[in-house]
Amino acid sequence: MSVLSLSSGAVGGIVGGVIAGVILLIMLVVILATRYKKCPSDKVMVIYGRVGKSSDGTTRSAKCIHGGAAFIIPFIQGYSFLDLAPISIQIDLKNALSRQNIRIDVPSRFTVAISTEPGVMQNAAERLRSLPINEIQRLAEDIIFGQLRLIIATMDIEEINTNRDKFLDAVSLNVEGELKKIGLRLINVNVTDINDESGYIEALGKEAAAKARNDAKISVAEKDREGSIGEATANTEMRIKVANANSKAIEGENASKILISQSNAKLREAEADANRAAQSAEFIAEARANEEAYKAEQQAEIMRAKRERATLEADVLVNAEIQKQKAEIEAEAEAERIRRKAQGEADAAYAMRVAEAKGQLEILSKQAEGFGKIIAAAGGKSDDAVKMLIADKMTDLVSMQVEAIKNLKIDKVTVWDSMQNGKPTTANFLSGMLGAVPPLNELFKMNGMELPQYLGKVDDSAPPAPTEAADAAKKPAKKA
Numbered sequence: 263m264s265v266l267s268l269s270s271g272a273v274g275g276i277v278g279g280v281i282a283g284v285i286l287l288i289m290l291v292v293i294l295a296t297r298y299k300k301c302p303s304d305k306v307m308v309i310y311g312r313v314g315k316s317s318d319g320t321t322r323s324a325k326c327i328h329g330g331a332a333f334i335i336p337f338i339q340g341y342s343f344l345d346l347a348p349i350s351i352q353i354d355l356k357n358a359l360s361r362q363n364i365r366i367d368v369p370s371r372f373t374v375a376i377s378t379e380p381g382v383m384q385n386a387a388e389r390l391r392s393l394p395i396n397e398i399q400r401l402a403e404d405i406i407f408g409q410l411r412l413i414i415a416t417m418d419i420e421e422i423n424t425n426r427d428k429f430l431d432a433v434s435l436n437v438e439g440e441l442k443k444i445g446l447r448l449i450n451v452n453v454t455d456i457n458d459e460s461g462y463i464e465a466l467g468k469e470a471a472a473k474a475r476n477d478a479k480i481s482v483a484e485k486d487r488e489g490s491i492g493e494a495t496a497n498t499e500m501r502i503k504v505a506n507a508n509s510k511a512i513e514g515e516n517a518s519k520i521l522i523s524q525s526n527a528k529l530r531e532a533e534a535d536a537n538r539a540a541q542s543a544e545f546i547a548e549a550r551a552n553e554e555a556y557k558a559e560q561q562a563e564i565m566r567a568k569r570e571r572a573t574l575e576a577d578v579l580v581n582a583e584i585q586k587q588k589a590e591i592e593a594e595a596e597a598e599r600i601r602r603k604a605q606g607e608a609d610a611a612y613a614m615r616v617a618e619a620k621g622q623l624e625i626l627s628k629q630a631e632g633f634g635k636i637i638a639a640a641g642g643k644s645d646d647a648v649k650m651l652i653a654d655k656m657t658d659l660v661s662m663q664v665e666a667i668k669n670l671k672i673d674k675v676t677v678w679d680s681m682q683n684g685k686p687t688t689a690n691f692l693s694g695m696l697g698a699v700p701p702l703n704e705l706f707k708m709n710g711m712e713l714p715q716y717l718g719k720v721d722d723s724a725p726p727a728p729t730e731a732a733d734a735a736k737k738p739a740k741k742a
Contacts, residue, residue: 293336300331304346306376307332308387311339324387328378342391348375348449349395351403357459358414366419366458368410370451372437374402377447386445402446409437423456423466554602562595585629589622 301307309325309332316322325332334341351372357365376386390398413432414422422429430451438448458464569588593615600612633647640646 294333297334297336298331299334299341301327301329301343303329306344306346306378306383306386307341308344308391309334309339309341310387310391311335313339324384324391326380326383326387328383344376344386344391345395346376346378348373349399349402351399351406353403353406353410355407355410355414358411360414360419360422361416362418364419364458364460364462366414366422366456368414368422368453368456370410370453372402372406372448372452373450374441374446374448377442377445379442379447382442382445382447384445385443389444390446398446401444402441405440405444406437409433409440412436419456419458419462420466424470426453429453551602555599558595558599558602562599565591565595583626583630586623586626589619589626593619 299307305328307327309327310323312335313322313325332341351374353368353370353372355368355370358368359365376390377383393401410433413429413436417429417432430453433451434448437451441448569591593612596615633651636651637644637647
């Protein structure tokens with residue numbers, strides 16, 4: 263019984279120890295969780311207490327963390343936060359003495375904040391950790407006032423007024439150097455206006471304004487002058503270019519006109535050459551045509567002479583056959599001449615000649631038929647038939663002899679008749695002229711024919727007896 267109770271007490275002790283251990287563990291975890299602190303991005307966490315030593319072996323007064331987290335050892339370390347929000351400070355600096363001993367007012371606004379630079383952040387932790395914002399602002403204001411007066415005392419009003427960048431650079435350099443000593447950094451400087459009691463800056467402004475107005479007027483005048491000069495130059499260049507372009511255009515037009523004139527001259531020359539060649543060819547062709555026409559006419563004359571001779575033979579011998587050949591020759595000659603002149607007329611003329619030839623052929627055929635009947639009437643003797651035809655043409659042959667002297671023109675003949683041998687010489691003259699006409703026998707011989715026997719025979723071997731008419735014909739007649 264006692265043993266059992268002992269065992270129960272031992273178990274209870276073990277359970278109690280476990281519970282106590284668990285509680286201690288939970289408490290440890292809670293403590294650790296509550297002492298692990300995270301630093302926001304807009305703050306700087308300052309850990310103070312026993313934070314260790316710096317790199318040079320000296321004991322650090324604080325440890326600054328910007329971003330991240332750190333474990334705060336209980337009972338040994340503590341922590342606090344520095345706000346990184348910008349602080350705007352209005353600085354109304356009045357009666358600041360410049361290097362020219364002229365007092366000026368420089369109202370400005372500065373923007374500062376806790377620096378996150380490691381060394382400067384350490385200064386802020388040491389000097390500004392426990393100060394409220396208004397105390398930090400007042401401290402920074404005192405530093406800025408002092409540095410502004412110092413900078414203005416080293417500069418002329420003209421530099422401050424006209425060279426704002428130099429002034430702001432000097433303010434930033436001096437003021438930020440002093441602010442870093444307390445852990446602040448300068449974010450921005452804005453000088454609103456600069457005034458002085460003596461009106462020097464205002465006079466400078468008026469002078470600058472007047473100078474600016476004069477410079478503007480001069481610039482405007484110069485620009486107007488440059489514009490007028492430029493406009494005149496542009497007009498001159500334009501006129502020159504236009505004149506050059508016009509001259510080039512006129513030159514081109516003249517060159518084109520020259521080329522056109524030369525081309526026209528060559529064209530007229532070629533046309534003249536062509537006309538001359540055509541005229542020459544036409545003259546040559548005309549000359550050849552005339553020559554051919556002359557040759558054709560000559561040939562026609564020759565043929566005409568032959569035709570007349572043949573006609574004469576045909577009238578004497580075989581009139582029917584000769585007339586047929588004459589008609590064909592005349593038709594062919596006429597057709598040839600008409601064909602050279604115009605093919606259409608030649609065809610028509612040829613047709614006409616063919617028709618005439620057919621008519622002549624019909625006539626000659628009829629004549630031949632009649633001549634055949636004459637030969638049949640003469641008992642089949644062609645010589646008797648020819649003699650009958652010659653007898654029928656005797657009157658025409660005598661008329662031909664008379665026609666030989668019919669057209670002799672004697673303008674004026676004066677005859678002194680001496681009455682030789684009791685006969686008038688005028689009668690001898692006329693009988694001599696008649697005697698000069700070839701007799702029928704000679705005429706027949708010239709045409710290759712013989713006078714028929716019933717017309718008489720002529721003795722060709724006996725010389726002709728001289729007659730008084732022949733002697734009188736040999737004597738020249740006296741003309742007035």
